[in-house]
Amino acid sequence: MLLTITNSQTPANDLSYLLHKHPNRLQSFSTSFGQVHLFYPESSSEVCTVALLMDVDPIGLIRSGHRGISSNFALEQYVNDRPYAVSSFMSVSIAKVIGSALSGKCKDKPELVSKPLQLTAKLPVLPCRGGEGFLRGLFEPLEYQVEASRLALDEKFPEWGQSNYFSVSLSRHCPLQELLTHLYVLIPVLDNDKHYWVSEDEVQKLLRHGEGWLEEHPQKEAIAFRYLKHQRRLTKLAMSELVDADEVEAAPLEVWDAQEEEVEKSISLNERRYEAVLEAVQAVASQTIVDLGCGEGKLVKGLLKIKSLEKILGTDVSIRSLEIAAERLRLDDLPERVRRKVELMQSSLMYRDKRISGFDVACVVEVIEHLDVPRLAAFERVVFEFAQPKRVIVTTPNSEYNVKFANLPAGKFRHKDHRFEWTRKEFQNWGSEIAARYNYSVEFSTVGPVDKVVGSPTQMGVFDHED
C-alpha cells in the first residue's frame, strides 16, 4: 500500500523539515499490522517527494484480531485487498510515523507549519466505495484538483470489467498539515471499512481533525456516518456538534442511509419505488397488508400513512433488519391506535408460513433478486400458492438499465448480495408463467425514468388473484 506526497514549491525540501525525517535515510517502523517504510524517491530544491510504503502482513492481521470474517467468502481472512489498497491502516501510519506534521509541529522551522506549499498526494490504489462522484464530492469542495482513473479488475481479462479501486492524484496549494488531516479523515471514509471498532472517542477525534473544514463541508453527514462506521448514535452525536440543533432535527437518518444507496441514488430511485408501490396498494380497496422482506421498514413507514389499512405486517429473515425497522419506525412512540396496526416478525420466504396467509395485499419489494435461482420455486409456492394474497406487488431491478449507472462496473450487480438481475423479458416471462400457474392475472410497469433503449431502472409486476 503506497502513498506519496510531492512538494514542487522551491525550496521543495522544506517538506523534510516538516516531516522531521531526513531525506537521505530510509526509515522503517513496526506496527501491529506490518512494517511501514518512509523514504524520499526524489529530493531537490525543485521537487521533493516522500513515500509511505506499508507492507501489511495479512496473517499478522488475523493473529492480532484486526480483521474478522466480514463477507460470505470463506477465505476472506487470508485473501483480501488490505495489503494493496490504501485504507484506515494508512491513517494510523500517518499518525504514527509523521504524527508531528499531522498535529502541526515543526521544531526546527516552526514558520513552515502554516506556509502553503504546492502539494500533490498520489494514491495508486484507493478504494472508492461510491465511485468517482463520491471521491470528487469529498475533495473538490476542499479545493483539491482531483485526477482519478478507475483500475481494471485484471488487465489481462478486460471482460471482467472495472474494480472499485482508483488511481488518484490530489493537488492543492496548502499547508502540509491540512493535506495530511484531510487524508487522515477521508481515506477511511472512501474505503468505508475501518479495521478497528469505533466508540465515542472516535467522535472527538473526528471533531478535532475536522476543525475548520468539516462544519462547512457539503458531505459532512456522509463523512461522519462512514467515519463512525455507520453507527447512527455516534453520527448523531457528531452532527449535533457540527451543525445547529434545528438542522440536526431536520436531517433524518434516512439521509445518511441514502448515502449508502449510491448506485441508484443519482435518480432517487428508492423514493420513486416506494411511491409506485404505495400507489399500487391504494389502487384497490384493502385493509390488510404484508410487506415480505421488509428490510429496515421504509415501506412500512409509508404504509402507516394509508388510513384504510387496519393491519400492517412486516416480515424479514434478518433479525438485525427487523431491529433496525423497529427503531426507525419508533413503534413505541406511536399513538396506541396506530401502534396496534403494525407488527414485525421473522419469517423466511423459503418456508410455508400460516401467519402470512389471508392478506389483501402482499408487497415483495427488491427481494426476489436476493434469492438463489434454484430456490425461487419455493418462494413462488409460499407466496402464490399458500399465502395467496388478493394482490401481490413485486419489484426487481431491470438489468438492461445498469449501463446507465456511471458508477457501476460493467457486468456487476447493483448490490453485492444480488443473486441475479433480470432483463425486462426475463422478468415478464417469469411473471407470466407464475400468474398462469397460480391463477393470477399480471400487469407489468416501469419505475423511474424510462430510457428508449434500456427501459426503466426498476420493473414492477402487479398480480391479481382471479376469483
Ligand code: SAH
Ligand atoms: N423490501 C425492503 C428491503 C429490500 S432488501 C426495501 O425495499 O426497502 C432485501 C430484503 O430481503 C433484506 O432485508 C433481506 O433480509 C430479505 N430477505 C432475503 N432473503 C429472504 C428470505 N428468504 N426470506 C425473507 N426475507 C429475505
